[in-house]
Amino acid sequence: MTVQTTACLSSFAMDDRALHGPIDDAVDRHLEECRRCRARFEERARVVAAFEADGLATTSWVRIAAAGHASVARARPQRQARARRWWLGLSGVLAGAAAAAALLVTAAGGDLGRAPAPDMAPYAAPKGAALPIEVLCRRGDRTFVLAADQSVAPGDRLRFRPHPLRPDVAFIQIGSVDGRGVYSSFYPAADRGESVPLPPAGQALEGAIALDAAPGPERVFVVLSERPLPVSEVRRAALASAARLAKPDQIGGAPVSSDWLALRKEPAATGTTAAEPPPARPPSR
Amino acid sequence: MCTTRERMDESAVAAAYRTYGGAVYARCLRVLRDPDRARDVMQEVFIRCFDRRSTLRPGRELLGWLYRVGTNLSLNCLRDDERRRRADRVTTTAHPTVEPDGPAARLLRDLLTELDERAQAIVIYVYLDGMTHAEAAEVAQVTDRTVRNCLARFQERGRLRLGNDPEPFLRGGFG
Numbered sequence: 001m002t003v004q005t006t007a008c009l010s011s012f013a014m015d016d017r018a019l020h021g022p023i024d025d026a027v028d029r030h031l032e033e034c035r036r037c038r039a040r041f042e043e044r045a046r047v048v049a050a051f052e053a054d055g056l057a058t059t060s061w062v063r064i065a066a067a068g069h070a071s072v073a074r075a076r077p078q079r080q081a082r083a084r085r086w087w088l089g090l091s092g093v094l095a096g097a098a099a100a101a102a103l104l105v106t107a108a109g110g111d112l113g114r115a116p117a118p119d120m121a122p123y124a125a126p127k128g129a130a131l132p133i134e135v136l137c138r139r140g141d142r143t144f145v146l147a148a149d150q151s152v153a154p155g156d157r158l159r160f161r162p163h164p165l166r167p168d169v170a171f172i173q174i175g176s177v178d179g180r181g182v183y184s185s186f187y188p189a190a191d192r193g194e195s196v197p198l199p200p201a202g203q204a205l206e207g208a209i210a211l212d213a214a215p216g217p218e219r220v221f222v223v224l225s226e227r228p229l230p231v232s233e234v235r236r237a238a239l240a241s242a243a244r245l246a247k248p249d250q251i252g253g254a255p256v257s258s259d260w261l262a263l264r265k266e267p268a269a270t271g272t273t274a275a276e277p278p279p280a281r282p283p284s285r
Numbered sequence: 286m287c288t289t290r291e292r293m294d295e296s297a298v299a300a301a302y303r304t305y306g307g308a309v310y311a312r313c314l315r316v317l318r319d320p321d322r323a324r325d326v327m328q329e330v331f332i333r334c335f336d337r338r339s340t341l342r343p344g345r346e347l348l349g350w351l352y353r354v355g356t357n358l359s360l361n362c363l364r365d366d367e368r369r370r371r372a373d374r375v376t377t378t379a380h381p382t383v384e385p386d387g388p389a390a391r392l393l394r395d396l397l398t399e400l401d402e403r404a405q406a407i408v409i410y411v412y413l414d415g416m417t418h419a420e421a422a423e424v425a426q427v428t429d430r431t432v433r434n435c436l437a438r439f440q441e442r443g444r445l446r447l448g449n450d451p452e453p454f455l456r457g458g459f460g
Binding site: 011015019049052057064068069 | 299303306310324332345348424
């Protein structure tokens with residue numbers, strides 16, 4: 001970008017200078033010499049600093065990410081429809097070849113990034129509950145939807161696919177209280193973070209949870225909310241309600257939909273070498 | 286030499302928001318002069334950035350893209366205002382409302398609305414942001430000649446309404 005330097009600086013040139021550092025000495029010389037431009041530059045810095053210091057800047061990003069995911073999800077069927085039309089236009093020979101290729105891909109098996117084959121009833125919240133959520137479990141080479149009566153084992157990697165019933169919720173937070181009564185936040189992974197945006201409809205949250213060898217059942221606490229909640233408040237609510245698996249409908253004064261997934265835990269995974277269970281519990285993304 | 290440049294993924298959009306969010310907000314605020322609406326438009330800009338992330342490249346080029354989209358969305362906002370204002374004028378003639386801005390601002394708004402959307406953006410780049418023709422051409426992704434033609438149309442309309450030399454008024458009106 002060529003910027004003017006002898007005349008007064010444009011707001012674009014000022015942004016460029018402020019964000020990308022000194023590129024042209026003449027710009028800095030002009031800023032030193034021109035009182036009007038210096039005042040505009042300082043005013044720009046003041047507005048930007050006020051915006052960045054405002055907590056709403058963080059909220060804005062969370063909304064942007066949620067809306068961005070939703071927008072991508074909306075666009076996907078249109079892209080798929082276009083792709084279908086394109087495929088239909090191909091000759092029979094090519095269609096046959098594509099079908100054969102698709103068969104080969106299916107036979108090769110899926111991974112955690114793809115929807116697993118629905119070979120079992122998914123683990124979902126009880127009928128009438130607010131939070132149906134599927135748990136995708138990867139054990140060894142196999143990925144499956146965890147059934148309600150199925151147990152987990154150290155070394156299993158879990159992913160969560162929420163299906164919120166209410167359209168107004170945009171954020172999710174997931175943590176777990178283990179058999180020792182210790183709370184770990186999964187989403188967000190950081191203990192001082194906030195709820196994360198919901199993934200696009202039908203998709204799992206990014207990353208997987210690696211189960212460690214802590215004894216006892218895994219009690220996974222899921223909270224959906226309209227606005228992001230701090231981990232500290234959700235942790236407090238989880239620890240207060242874990243014993244009875246109570247489902248608070250308010251956390252930190254905000255209305256929420258919450259639920260528990262009580263996952264039985266085996267001492268070791270069948271068919272896996274669980275001698276060295278992974279120590280990390282937060283999502284590996 | 287053929288080079289492949291990095292394109293944006295979701296984390297790059299988050300990083301871009303941290304880097305450019307304040308600048309985009311300040312830019313929208315400069316056009317809209319309303320903090321709440323500037324924030325809304327800024328969010329919309331980054332939602333579009335999120336949408337198009339696979340086609341965007343981080344760095345200085347991105348700043349130009351954010352500027353362009355921020356300007357277009359802000360102008361859309363102003364156009365919506367204008368349409369509402371006109372509708373109100375038709376429906377509330379019995380109780381006319383007081384215009385929030387003076388005759389100079391009204392005249393500038395009228396002059397702008399006589400232009401197409403691309404020309405409006407170019408006028409904003411040059412008169413409000415103080416860009417050179419080359420800068421405006423680069424941000425708007427048009428040629429210098431298109432910039433000159435758009436500005437000539439705007440100045441001609443100003444001349445018809447104001448007299449021989451509309452430039453000081455036009456510059457001052459956007460200041």
